[in-house]
Amino acid sequence: MTLAWRWTNLCLKGMPALLSLICILSASSAIFGLTPSCCGMTTIEEAANMRSFVNIQSAWAYDDNKTSASALTQSAGAMRINITSPLVVNGTTGQIIAIKGTISNLEPAASAPAAGIAYISIVDTTAKVPIDLEDWSAEKGLYIPAIAGGQSLPLNWNVRLVKAGNYTVDVLFNKEDGARGGSGSIPPHSQPSSISSSSSLLPPPITSQRIVLEVAPKLNLNPGNVLPVAFATPAALIAILALINYIRGRRVGIYR
Amino acid sequence: MARLALYRREMSGNFYSWRGGAWIVAASLIFSMIAYLLLTDKELSLLDQGEMLFTFGEIVIALGAVMSVTTGSSAISSEVESGTLESLLLTPIHHRQIAIEKLMSAASMWLLLYVASIPYLLVLASGTGLGVDAIFYVGFYGTLVAIGFSSLSIAISAKVRSSKNSIMVSLMILLILLAPSLFFAASLKKTAFGLAVENINPVSHATNSLDSVLVDNEHELMQQAGHIGPVIAFAAACLALFAAYTRRMELKA
Numbered sequence: 028m029t030l031a032w033r034w035t036n037l038c039l040k041g042m043p044a045l046l047s048l049i050c051i052l053s054a055s056s057a058i059f060g061l062t063p064s065c066c067g068m069t070t071i072e073e074a075a076n077m078r079s080f081v082n083i084q085s086a087w088a089y090d091d092n093k094t095s096a097s098a099l100t101q102s103a104g105a106m107r108i109n110i111t112s113p114l115v116v117n118g119t120t121g122q123i124i125a126i127k128g129t130i131s132n133l134e135p136a137a138s139a140p141a142a143g144i145a146y147i148s149i150v151d152t153t154a155k156v157p158i159d160l161e162d163w164s165a166e167k168g169l170y171i172p173a174i175a176g177g178q179s180l181p182l183n184w185n186v187r188l189v190k191a192g193n194y195t196v197d198v199l200f201n202k203e204d205g206a207r208g209g210s211g212s213i214p215p216h217s218q219p220s221s222i223s224s225s226s227s228l229l230p231p232p233i234t235s236q237r238i239v240l241e242v243a244p245k246l247n248l249n250p251g252n253v254l255p256v257a258f259a260t261p262a263a264l265i266a267i268l269a270l271i272n273y274i275r276g277r278r279v280g281i282y283r
Numbered sequence: 284m285a286r287l288a289l290y291r292r293e294m295s296g297n298f299y300s301w302r303g304g305a306w307i308v309a310a311s312l313i314f315s316m317i318a319y320l321l322l323t324d325k326e327l328s329l330l331d332q333g334e335m336l337f338t339f340g341e342i343v344i345a346l347g348a349v350m351s352v353t354t355g356s357s358a359i360s361s362e363v364e365s366g367t368l369e370s371l372l373l374t375p376i377h378h379r380q381i382a383i384e385k386l387m388s389a390a391s392m393w394l395l396l397y398v399a400s401i402p403y404l405l406v407l408a409s410g411t412g413l414g415v416d417a418i419f420y421v422g423f424y425g426t427l428v429a430i431g432f433s434s435l436s437i438a439i440s441a442k443v444r445s446s447k448n449s450i451m452v453s454l455m456i457l458l459i460l461l462a463p464s465l466f467f468a469a470s471l472k473k474t475a476f477g478l479a480v481e482n483i484n485p486v487s488h489a490t491n492s493l494d495s496v497l498v499d500n501e502h503e504l505m506q507q508a509g510h511i512g513p514v515i516a517f518a519a520a521c522l523a524l525f526a527a528y529t530r531r532m533e534l535k536a
Contacts, residue, residue: 250322256406257315260399264311268304 106141106174107131108182108198108235116196116238118188120245126186128198128235130171131179140173143202147184149240152193162189171200191244198235289371289381293388306392310346311399317342318403332411337497339407340421341490343400344428345465347393348457348486351429354392355436356453358385359529360446382441382529386433393429397422413497420496420507424489424514431485431518432457434525441528464490485517 112127132141146168150157160167164186174180182198248254276282321335359382362368371381401418408414436453443449463472463480464487471477481487492510495501504511 247323251406251409253318253322253406256402257319260402261308261311261315264304264308264399268308271304 106233126184128182129179132174134176136177138176140175145169145200148197188242194240196238199232290384333498344425351433352453354389355433356449357446358437359440363444389433427518431521435521438524438528460486485514488513
């Protein structure tokens with residue numbers, strides 16, 4: 028078989044694989060080209076478009092019904108969350124800190140009591156992501172069934188510092204919308220024309236002052252005094268086996 | 284006639300040489316690494332101590348089961364393959380006595396592994412008051428599981444008479460029974476099929492009982508009756524198979 032024939036043969040055999048690879052690469056670039064935000068990544072341009080869309084929505088809501096917008100501002104301002112624990116907290120991993128505050132209903136005493144959910148949110152300022160609170164706090168949200176006008180209630184979260192880093196902590200309160208019976212749901216994919224109706228917009232959450240949290244790493248090489256057991260047990264077993272081997276060797280005559 | 288001569292020979296093979304004793308040293312190194320990881324790893328150190336104990340107890344039982352299967356599945360078939368079964372059958376030891384002494388040596392290896400794990404259980408349980416419960420329940424369920432898997436493996440070894448095949452079959456059975464406890468996510472166990480599998484799986488009963496004792500603090504033996512029964516039934520069924528397949532051993536051409 029000549030060299031040329033061998034090369035031709037190889038190319039013919041490899042052609043299907045090469046064509047498949049080209050098809051896969053083309054399909055991938057087409058898919059990724061059409062949807063740049065796949066895999067949960069959002070480009071800066073998309074984020075800017077999103078912001079402008081939200082601004083337009085807010086503008087429509089404000090322009091179409093200024094009364095409703097002012098009512099929204101009034102309802103948002105009717106509640107206040109004050110942080111009573113320090114606003115700058117320094118801790119070490121493993122430590123448990125307390126985030127304390129009070130939520131106050133600034134409405135007159137005769138008004139209907141407000142209800143809603145108070146919850147805590149922690150953002151990692153180094154990684155620029157909010158963190159999953161699963162290990163940090165056992166109670167992430169607190170439902171307040173009623174807080175009367177002029178009344179204040181204490182809020183308290185025990186937060187375990189799981190990972191070293193720099194964080195900000197916010198306490199938020201989602202007030203239930205009384206007109207919706209407290210369901211708080213809006214129809215999905217609302218068209219802009221429906222935004223003008225005040226009953227479609229929920230008041231924004233009420234937020235507290237932001238707490239700065241700096242967590243230092245903790246180095247503990249012997250937690251729970253495990254090192255002596257971790258080293259001593261295998262060492263003891265090796266010593267016992269060596270002794271048994273030596274005794275048997277002495278009996279047999281291997282060791283004198 | 285020396286009593287338990289075969290058992291003593293098996294035990295001396297397990298310990299009277301460095302090769303024989305390496306398994307217990309390797310097991311204790313594994314325990315050291317896991318105990319250290321559980322207590323020092325940034326994420327895992329935030330586990331509740333009961334959950335740490337439960338995780339470690341699961342690992343001890345799983346390791347004991349693996350060792351029992353590995354030891355038992357080559358018990359008879361290795362004698363056949365090395366040609367020593369004939370001389371063994373010529374001794375004045377009854378056929379079933381041979382199998383029983385093999386079973387005793389496999390169970391003894393589990394007991395040694397369990398004794399080696401006790402210091403780790405104590406250090407993981409320090410300050411919780413769960414030490415005694417952990418030691419008791421790990422020993423109780425581990426012994427039943429080890430006896431069950433050892434006897435089942437020896438029965439398979441006596442039937443199949445090929446070390447490779449009997450190890451593969453025994454390990455497959457072990458993996459099928461260990462999979463729901465060690466590999467399945469909690470969400471899979473909550474499906475109807477997952478619950479059905481958990482109800483019939485003796486290893487799942489053992490691990491769920493450990494979870495109930497160490498994590499949920501249900502220490503009373505009567506509270507664990509629903510889990511103890513299936514595990515005892517599993518061990519009894521395996522011993523019945525063992526008795527049936529080791530009643531008579533023959534040399535085959």
